[in-house]
Amino acid sequence: MKTLKLITVFALTAVLGFTSCQSEENTEVGANPNANSSTSPTASNFERASMNDGSDDDFLDGNACTELLFPLTATVNGQNISIISELDFSTVLEIFAEFNDDADNVTFNFPIRVRTSNYTEVTVNNQEELDALNAACENAEAEGRDAISCIDFNFPITMLTYDIALEQTGTVVLQSEKQLYTFMTGLQADEFFTVNYPVSATLSNGTTVQLNSDAEFRDSISDCVQFEEEEDEAATMAAEVEATLTNTQFKVQSFVNAGVNTAADFADWSIEFTNDLKLVAKNNVNATLSEIEGTYAVSSDTSVFLNIAFGSNNTVSALNNDWVIATYSDTMVALQSKTDASITLTFQKL
Template sequence: QIEDIFDSIDDDENLLDIIFPITVTSGDFTEITINGLEDLRDLATDCKEGGDDDDIECIDFVYPMTMFTFNVNLEQTNTVEVSSDRELRLFFKDLDDDSLVSFDFPVTLKLHDETTIVVESNQELAIAIENAKDDCDEDDDDDYNDDDFNEDEFKEELVECVWFVTDFIRNDVDQTPQYVNYILNFKEDGTVVTGFRGATTVEGTWSSTVGDDGAKLTIDFESNTDFNLEWTVYDLGD
């Protein structure tokens, strides 16, 4: 929701003031109280970029659905209706070690392309999950404004167009008046040209990577060194 608000207007300055304490919900729905900015930074540092988790997001249960619990004698002990992933996760978390669980089939599942399938047994459920788990990009990297591009797409986007500088802030210093409307023309041979259109330009080199720590663009000029940096790329826009 915060990202949607930030994206709603392109030409404004977005500032987020967090009023502590806040509660952060982890992937397993554990709630963590964060009392200050340092605690939040520590938590963010521990968060694995790239989504090093075991959840499967290419297929989802359609809620509500009903679960049955049994004891070791196969006697039914409870009937529970769950209405969300959170309720389902907490239901399993609260089970005793010797509890047995069954779904009330049929169960409806929604695939990543919004189509649905119906399964009638545990075996069909297991097959459906196995078949779907690698069918989509699970978008686990949680980058702000992430467009889920790979390195080839990143390079193709760079060399396809001539880029214009609209904002330039480095080391908290706003240098936009100096560089606004500067061009950056990235070429397939790893060279890049910058300067004002129609004026003297400067040639340098560029390289890129896309990894667990996001997309990086390294630019190097012998002169005009303000551009020399490994830049973090958050978005490939239109």
């Protein structure tokens, strides 16, 4: 899932009141040659970072530009689901997770309402209108008009305003992302501003940072965007690994612990990864031995992980671990322990 919010071409800027006042006691009173214009990189960064985030429901509408508004109903893999709040997202995800080799399908019961990146609410009457919104979102991304969702400001934020002569005209105290977006998009060509730093913000990796300048803000954006790109790459890799494993039987080609390769202990066993996230270990030499069942799960952050759980005190329980995907191909998956990189496991497709 892509975590970037995008501008949509279907909505107009929402009008929102905010606090503005004249001041002669600010630390920046007077002419300020470092004031930013409406077309400055700082203005663009704040505008993009304050857009409405529509990415949390992308698994439903596939559109990071739009936020679905509740209530709504949809048919999910043939099941009619009422979605009253974000709490109901888990029901949809559980349906998606039932099988990992099927094509998940969501059909909305129109009309539905959405909130766009610039906070305008729009009624979508049919699939064609929804497709048009999605196409506009894709075009905006292709044109580099993507928004930044990896940084959340901790309000309030105070802006100092200036006229074309760079003389201070007042202050604006902003209490929300919507107010910040409205301020930035409402700046005229003869209006300038500076940020009354420091500004506190929380990045998508959970880190809270204090920004002390436009340059620090720019660098924080660069860092968190890179982090999200790494997350996106890992998510793509996780899907590829899961597809490689699903409905396939493997043998243990290598299992190294404390420098000793014990793959021979599993030579008679095949390991099948089913499409409902189950594991089945079967002895292919001695048919009298019962199959051993377990579970698996593929996940990711900036790396890709495979959890294997066969229970305890059985022939294959030594394979239990939280593994990191080291390398993989269509026929092989190589793993190393999340807690001890010296412990490695390689599965070879049968």
